[in-house]
Amino acid sequence: MVPGKGPVFPNPLVTPEDIQKLNATPDVSKELGYVFEAITLTRHKLEGKVPLIGFSGAPWTLMSYMIEGSGSTTFSKSRFWVYRYPEESKKLLSILTDVIVKYLVGQAKAGAQLLQVFESHGGFLDEPIFDDFSLFYLRRIASEVKQHLVSEDITPVPMTVFAKGAHYAVESLAQTEYDVIGLDWTMDPEKARNTAQKYNKSLQGNLDPAALYGSCESIAQRTTEMIRKFGGRGHIANLGHGMHPDMEPGHLNAFVEAVHKSSEELIQKQ
Incomplete structure (x- = not known):
């Protein structure tokens, strides 16, 4: 994390061959155990005064950072991958999804009372591309996180999805297993409310x-x-x-x- 710049990847992915350099099956408990310890400590320190929210970046957003190397005004390099290397992009998104599911399950087990998934760069994709390279994996995350928690006799925590800029996706997201749909400040709450009520979803924002x-x-x-x-x-x-x-x-x-x-x-x- 570079001050004034945010997340920076010193060795970004340049070609699909670079995916082979990644550890596709990391031990999440080992690599991110410090996050889970911090969540448990914070939950105890809060003493029930306010709920504790856990979160993760979504697959497409993380993928775009991994390819761009940092933030971008256009995310042209990562969008290039989607169009030029669609199957390899989906492979990378699937790897990220698997890790995110384990990461969020670990947060819930550590004490997070709500989980939020940030698709901060969703608005850079048009609707058909969003459906294939974002929505598909967002849907998997909500479903699989809840399935894993149930399988371990843990009551699933509520989940929020926030796809910044993806105006067209509110109804599609409302049809997933997320409980709350986050809206950015350019979205119309009244229109979103009509959509959310059809699917018994709550809204967050904006x-x-x-x-x-x-x-x-x-x-x-x-x-x-x-x-x-x-x-x-x-x-x-x-x-x-x-x-x-x-x-x-x-x-x-x-x-x-x-x-x-x-x-x-x-x-x-x-």
């Missing part, structure tokens, strides 16, 4: 993170309007993506306070 640059008064106003659009039920209030490093912590507090106030008012009306 205030524009840049709104936190505004005054506390404007944050409260925008948050209240957002919650109104979501309807107050079956909704996890959240930003439409992450906070930026230069944001005022107090402005996040204004968002949280506005969520509490607006939610209470909606409940009283209902």
Whole structure:
């Protein structure tokens, strides 16, 4: 993790032959055991005050970092793979899916109470490509994580999927085994709510993170309007993506306070 740049892969994948250099079947408990220990420790320290959310990047998003070497404005190299090397891309996505399933199962067993899968680069794909190179593997993750937990007599935890920019995929995602569909700030909550209700799904989101640059008064106003659009039920209030490093912590507090106030008012009306 490079400050100001984010995740960086010093040896990105250049050709499909580079897949052979990867350890396709790592011991997840050994390699990522420190994450599970941190989750258990955090869960104990929280003492039940707030729920603990675990997460992972989704296969396509991780694949794009592995090929680009870091973030990108176009992700042209990874999209090149999808079109030029479709079968090899699917092989890599399948390898990643297998590891992600084990990783999320481990997080749930360690104490995570909800799991979120981030397809942060989903919006770089058109709908048919998204279906084949993202949705297929997202669907596998939700199904297999829950199957593994049940097989170990562990009650499956709720799961959220967040495909940033993939407006067209809300209904497709609602038909998977995810319990919650995350929306970015460009998506219409009212339209998504109509879709989610058909499939008994909840929604999460979606205030524009840049709104936190505004005054506390404007944050409260925008948050209240957002919650109104979501309807107050079956909704996890959240930003439409992450906070930026230069944001005022107090402005996040204004968002949280506005969520509490607006939610209470909606409940009283209902």
